[in-house]
Amino acid sequence: MDNHLYTVAQLRAIEASAYAVLPPGTLMQRAGAAAAQFAMQLLGERRDRPVLVLAGPGNNGGDALELAANLADAGIDALVLHLPGQRDASIETATAHERARDGTVGFIDMLPPDGDWGLVVDGLFGIGLTRPIGDEYREAIAALADVRCPILALDVPSGLDADTGAIIGPDGIAVRATHTITFLGDKPGLHTADGRDHAGLVHVEMLGVGPEHLPQSQARLGTDDVFAHRLAARRHNTHKGSFGDVAIVGGAHGMAGAPVLAARGALLTGAGRVFVAMLDPGPGYDSMQPELMFRAADDFELDKRTLVIGPGMGGSASAMRLLAKALDSDSPLVIDADAITLIGASPDLLARLAARSAPTILTPHPLEAARLLGKDAGEVQADRLQAARDMAVRTNATVILKGSGSVIAQPNGETVINPTGNAGLATAGSGDVLAGICGTLLAQGWPAWEAASGATWIHGAAADLLVANGVGPIGLTAGELPAAARAVLNMLVLDAADGN
Numbered sequence: 001m002d003n004h005l006y007t008v009a010q011l012r013a014i015e016a017s018a019y020a021v022l023p024p025g026t027l028m029q030r031a032g033a034a035a036a037q038f039a040m041q042l043l044g045e046r047r048d049r050p051v052l053v054l055a056g057p058g059n060n061g062g063d064a065l066e067l068a069a070n071l072a073d074a075g076i077d078a079l080v081l082h083l084p085g086q087r088d089a090s091i092e093t094a095t096a097h098e099r100a101r102d103g104t105v106g107f108i109d110m111l112p113p114d115g116d117w118g119l120v121v122d123g124l125f126g127i128g129l130t131r132p133i134g135d136e137y138r139e140a141i142a143a144l145a146d147v148r149c150p151i152l153a154l155d156v157p158s159g160l161d162a163d164t165g166a167i168i169g170p171d172g173i174a175v176r177a178t179h180t181i182t183f184l185g186d187k188p189g190l191h192t193a194d195g196r197d198h199a200g201l202v203h204v205e206m207l208g209v210g211p212e213h214l215p216q217s218q219a220r221l222g223t224d225d226v227f228a229h230r231l232a233a234r235r236h237n238t239h240k241g242s243f244g245d246v247a248i249v250g251g252a253h254g255m256a257g258a259p260v261l262a263a264r265g266a267l268l269t270g271a272g273r274v275f276v277a278m279l280d281p282g283p284g285y286d287s288m289q290p291e292l293m294f295r296a297a298d299d300f301e302l303d304k305r306t307l308v309i310g311p312g313m314g315g316s317a318s319a320m321r322l323l324a325k326a327l328d329s330d331s332p333l334v335i336d337a338d339a340i341t342l343i344g345a346s347p348d349l350l351a352r353l354a355a356r357s358a359p360t361i362l363t364p365h366p367l368e369a370a371r372l373l374g375k376d377a378g379e380v381q382a383d384r385l386q387a388a389r390d391m392a393v394r395t396n397a398t399v400i401l402k403g404s405g406s407v408i409a410q411p412n413g414e415t416v417i418n419p420t421g422n423a424g425l426a427t428a429g430s431g432d433v434l435a436g437i438c439g440t441l442l443a444q445g446w447p448a449w450e451a452a453s454g455a456t457w458i459h460g461a462a463a464d465l466l467v468a469n470g471v472g473p474i475g476l477t478a479g480e481l482p483a484a485a486r487a488v489l490n491m492l493v494l495d496a497a498d499g500n
């Protein structure tokens, strides 16, 4: 599956390269036709209902006018609110406007208060949006808040930054589409930050443009292809030592829950043995999961096993000492939570981290990433791909920047946006479970890149499985994730065995 993601600059280059070999207007006509076909699918049985088409000042508006003309030709009652602004339209947009006018497209100059639409199409702005949306465009978008029918965004939901998924601000506004048909290539901004909430289901339409026009992309949308080759069915002749040891290092006084959740995540995704090396003795056992082996962190052997360090670890001197030891070890390492914060505050620990050669994964949330990058969380969220890449370079490790559309980056700049998961993951302890799953995959010999991509995909798919079974997203708890992750992993292994 071509799951590449292209920047606006790359899309402009694709457009220009295709433009050079096609008659003028061809791309827009193809975009309008493809969008109209998609719109008809969304209308389904409701083809007798009117379709509202918002057409903006540029070529995104041109796509919308082409769509409206195609819908009208198919007998649909297409009503266009055309907001051309002051600028002169491009030739292809003027042609599209003429075609719409010459057909049976209706033009309205304001939105009826009680529009009973079968579908609304957002053709206000696409990749050309350069500043916050205002004036009549803002009013039109605000009026969509009460709409109950599907909303189809053309190319990009108007108001969203196609590169970052941030709403172009300050004080910006963006269309909340249920579906987006995006042209010439998929965009990172549709899948991370505010992208998932505003793009809805994304359909990529290449407009007949072949691979010869496509540049090398650095970013991809995650699929299980990235790690499927690592999924091995279990042979009968094995023992618990065959599947690697994982040790969770953390658990300062009063913070026993985090390492326990990480340990359960590791155990239920297949680690052979799971230790919980606690800074503070804590309860000394997990009654729900007696398989977990509790030890005192201070005299626990950190070498020769995979470590997940940070859950509930706090910031004490002994925590720093343990972290330094772990960083200097040859053990595969997952660094989470308080351990990231400690590294962000200590150039010495950062230097030890960057000097590592064993597989290393960091799993920051935006605030932890901000601390390590010396930025604020808002700057990290304003460009999540860049923040994840910067952090991977600075730490010389694979980074999972968590959040809606988690971004996985490695020092060479390669980036994946994870497509699985839902709002239910925004719950205490969810990140601990992810760190544990990362630990298990590293313990089974997966390289850091596949382990990070795989763990993030499985962790999100576990939340999706729970929601599909009526658990959450409201009230979904981290403690429910490990068993769901186990189910997802075993389904993936079966699929891989069946060659799917």
Ligand SMILES: NC(=O)C1=CN([C@@H]2O[C@H](COP(=O)(O)OP(=O)(O)OC[C@H]3O[C@@H](n4cnc5c(N)ncnc54)[C@H](OP(=O)(O)O)[C@@H]3O)[C@@H](O)[C@H]2O)[C@H](O)CC1
Binding pocket: 015, 027, 028, 031, 056, 057, 058, 059, 060, 061, 063, 085, 087, 092, 124, 125, 126, 127, 128, 129, 130, 131, 132, 133, 134, 137, 154, 155, 156, 183, 184
């Ligand atoms: N070119 C082709 O063959 C194809 C293009 N595709 C579609 O085209 C858009 C990109 O079109 P473009 O005209 O570059 O830009 P937009 O339509 O997204 O934006 C329109 C112009 O609006 C102005 N602008 C920017 N921000 C604002 C704002 N906040 N308020 C008002 N106006 C704004 C800006 O012009 P300025 O000169 O005012 O800066 C924009 O240029 C792409 O997304 C596709 O939908 C087809 O995909 C393929 C064929």
Ligand SMILES: [K+]
Binding pocket: 060, 122, 123, 124, 125, 126, 153, 154, 155, 156, 157, 158
């Ligand atoms: K749009």
